[in-house]
Amino acid sequence: MNGYHIKYLHLGLMVITAMILSILPLPPMLQWVRPSWILLLLLYLQSFNTGMLRVSFIFLCGLCLDVLQFCYLGEHALALLVIYLIMKNRERRVYFFSLLQQMIGVAVLSSLYHTILVLCDYFSGYNTHFLYTVIGGSIVNALVWPWICFILDKFCMTYRKN
Amino acid sequence: MISNQKNKYNYNISYNYITKESLPLSLIAGILLSIILIFVDAYTLKLSKLREFASLVVSPIPLVVNYPERIKVWFGTIFKAKQNLDDENQRLRKQILLLQIQLQRWHALQRENNQLRASLASAAAQKNRLIAADVLDVDIGRARQLIILNKGSHDGVTVGQPVLDAQGVMGQVIDVGFLTSTVLLITDTKCAVPVQNARTGERAIVVGTNHSSELTLLHLPKTSTIQPGDLLLTSGLGRLYPAGYPVGKVAEVLTPQGEAFIRVKVRPIAGLNTAQFVLLLGEPQQEKDILAEIKQRYLMVDKLS
Numbered sequence: 001m002n003g004y005h006i007k008y009l010h011l012g013l014m015v016i017t018a019m020i021l022s023i024l025p026l027p028p029m030l031q032w033v034r035p036s037w038i039l040l041l042l043l044y045l046q047s048f049n050t051g052m053l054r055v056s057f058i059f060l061c062g063l064c065l066d067v068l069q070f071c072y073l074g075e076h077a078l079a080l081l082v083i084y085l086i087m088k089n090r091e092r093r094v095y096f097f098s099l100l101q102q103m104i105g106v107a108v109l110s111s112l113y114h115t116i117l118v119l120c121d122y123f124s125g126y127n128t129h130f131l132y133t134v135i136g137g138s139i140v141n142a143l144v145w146p147w148i149c150f151i152l153d154k155f156c157m158t159y160r161k162n
Numbered sequence: 163m164i165s166n167q168k169n170k171y172n173y174n175i176s177y178n179y180i181t182k183e184s185l186p187l188s189l190i191a192g193i194l195l196s197i198i199l200i201f202v203d204a205y206t207l208k209l210s211k212l213r214e215f216a217s218l219v220v221s222p223i224p225l226v227v228n229y230p231e232r233i234k235v236w237f238g239t240i241f242k243a244k245q246n247l248d249d250e251n252q253r254l255r256k257q258i259l260l261l262q263i264q265l266q267r268w269h270a271l272q273r274e275n276n277q278l279r280a281s282l283a284s285a286a287a288q289k290n291r292l293i294a295a296d297v298l299d300v301d302i303g304r305a306r307q308l309i310i311l312n313k314g315s316h317d318g319v320t321v322g323q324p325v326l327d328a329q330g331v332m333g334q335v336i337d338v339g340f341l342t343s344t345v346l347l348i349t350d351t352k353c354a355v356p357v358q359n360a361r362t363g364e365r366a367i368v369v370g371t372n373h374s375s376e377l378t379l380l381h382l383p384k385t386s387t388i389q390p391g392d393l394l395l396t397s398g399l400g401r402l403y404p405a406g407y408p409v410g411k412v413a414e415v416l417t418p419q420g421e422a423f424i425r426v427k428v429r430p431i432a433g434l435n436t437a438q439f440v441l442l443l444g445e446p447q448q449e450k451d452i453l454a455e456i457k458q459r460y461l462m463v464d465k466l467s
Contacts, residue, residue, distance in 0.1 A: 019223050025300055028374060028435075055188040062196070067216040068223060069301065070308055070337065070344050073209055074199030081192045088189070124204060126305035127351060127372065 011052070014041055014155070015061060023068050032132050035144040038065055039113050042080060043106060043145075044152050046087050047094040058084055071117075072124055079116040083109050099146055107142035114138065214315070217339030224298040224310050224342060291444030293318060295325075297437060298342065307350035307372060309333070311440065314341045322402070324443045330408035330431035331355065331396060332440060347434050348409065349374050357409050358397035362387050365397050368409060368428055374435050377410055379426035388412055388426060404443060408432075 018037035026034060038061055045052055062077025069076070086109065094102060114134040121128040203209045295317075299310040313319050315338050323335040325345045333353060337344040346353050349370040357368050357379075364386060368377045382388060392412040398405025410428040417424050 016223070019220070020227055023224065023227055023299055023301070025227070055186065055192045059192050059196070063216055064220050067213060067220050070306065072200045072203040073213060073216075074196035074203065078193060078196035078200065081189065081196060085189055085193070120200060121305050123200075125352065128305040 010155070011045075014152070019064060019068060022065065032136050033140050035140050036110060036113060036137065038076075039080065039083065039110065040106070040141060040144060040148045041152075042084070043087070043109065044148055046084065047091045048149075048153075049156070053084070055081065055084070072120065075117060075120040078120070079113045082116060083113055086112070099149075102149075103142040103145050106145045107138040110138040110141040111135065213337065214339050217314075217337075217342060221339060221341045225312070228296075228298045228312075293323075293442040293444065295319075295343075295440050295442060297440060300435065305351075305372065307333075307347040307353075307370060307374065307434070309345045309347060309434075309440075311335075311343050311345060311442075312341070313442070314339045314343050316340050318444070319343045319442060320444075324403045324407075326407060326441050326443065327432045327437040327439070329433060330410070331403060332432045332434060332437065334402065335442065345440075347374075348430060348432075349377060349434060354380075355403060355409055356397045356399040357394040358405075359388060360393040360395050362392070364388065365399065366394075368394060375429060376413075377428040377430055379412075379428060380423075382424050382426055383422075384417060384424055386424060388415060388424075390415060394428060 015038070018041045021037045022034070042053065042058060042061070058080050059077045062075075062080045063073060065071075065076040066073050094105070097105065111134050114137045118128050118130055118133055199209065203213075293313055295311040295313040297309050298312050301308045301310070309332070311319075311325075319335060319338050321335055321338055325332045325335060331348060333345045333347040333350075335343050336346045347370070348355055348368070349372065351370050351372050354367050354369045356365065358365050364382075366382055367380045369380055371378055379388070379394075390412050394409045394412065396403040396405055396407045396409055408431045410430045412426055413429045414427040415424060416426075
């Protein structure tokens with residue numbers, strides 16, 4: 001039996017909420033500190049709801065993000081799948097890490113995620129600020145991670161499959 | 163090996179432990195497919211249908227994001243004091259009257275212009291088709307300067323259409339979905355607008371800098387007479403934007419030592435961050451026919467060569 005803890009409907013709601021937060025209008029200065037909501041959600045699901053995510057689902061989430069943020073198709077899908085590949089077979093270790101260690105891990109994975117996106121931007125001719133995007137984005141994701149865990153823990157406990 | 167253990171929700175779950183780490187074929191295929199999609203989307207237009215379908219699927223999300231703004235505006239109109247409404251009514255009436263007077267003068271100038279063109283055997287200026295749209299989303303972060311509009315191919319929007327607001331040029335449509343379309347703002351580094359100085363007639367190209375309040379003019383020689391305060395209008399060259407629409411005002415002119423060209427900073431006139439309603443300009447039908455004929459001739463020449 002796999003560890004499916006929440007229904008697919010609630011998974012869909014979480015993904016849609018993450019996408020809305022990903023494109024919510026922010027003042028120009030705050031654009032740099034927007035967390036990567038979809039990445040954080042997928043990291044949480046992969047770590048604490050092992051077996052729920054499928055490659056096709058992650059790929060489709062990435063494609064939707066590409067369309068919403070008007071990137072080349074496949075950019076976010078590639079970044080999310082690479083993170084999934086790295087976390088695969090290591091997700092169960094997250095249970096044994098302290099919160100600080102989890103935050104450091106999230107920061108490292110976020111920096112890789114943003115690096116892939118920045119490289120794709122450079123490839124498509126856009127001039128993204130590397131330090132702000134990679135390091136700033138990683139720090140923000142690490143700081144938001146405890147809150148994500150707290151909120152999603154509550155959500156999953158409330159809507160778990162019996 | 164199967165192991166039973168309790169997870170942090172106190173569920174009994176069992177895992178099938180695989181002793182050797184394996185890489186699923188689907189994951190490798192997914193990564194390869196993503197890389198292929200990036201290259202195909204970057205170098206060809208073959209994925210435009212897929213993008214259009216995907217934008218139709220995700221189109222409710224920008225609409226949901228835009229709803230709080232609409233609710234705020236709706237509440238604002240409901241709770242506005244009667245005195246404020248009366249004052250606004252008076253102000254708008256005066257504005258309409260002034261615009262009508264200016265319009266009369268404009269009609270007279272247009273007639274005179276057409277007569278002069280006819281006497282010089284030039285084609286008369288054609289009327290542009292207009293589509294009004296609301297701005298759903300503004301994306302001016304990271305490396306892009308984009309806005310999303312609530313009109314798409316369903317409403318007759320096409321790729322390449324210029325977009326204006328009440329003050330001036332905002333940008334150009336670069337992607338059209340069924341219900342929404344994406345506009346590249348003139349402040350994006352990938353956008354270049356052919357302009358003409360309203361005072362001197364000098365032509366140049368203005369490009370974006372990824373800052374929402376700054377553009378720059380390219381390759382102006384040191385002999386240029388441009389000065390701060392000059393108004394830049396679209397020149398109509400390249401047939402991207404019709405001629406005569408305001409783009410920006412010159413903010414600063416710098417003459418760096420040892421460089422062949424002067425550096426000119428331009429402030430865009432259009433409210434790129436603040437515009438809520440925009441207009442999309444369609445091509446006049448006669449110009450569309452001329453462009454189609456030119457395209458056909460180029461294809462014939464390519465086939466012959």
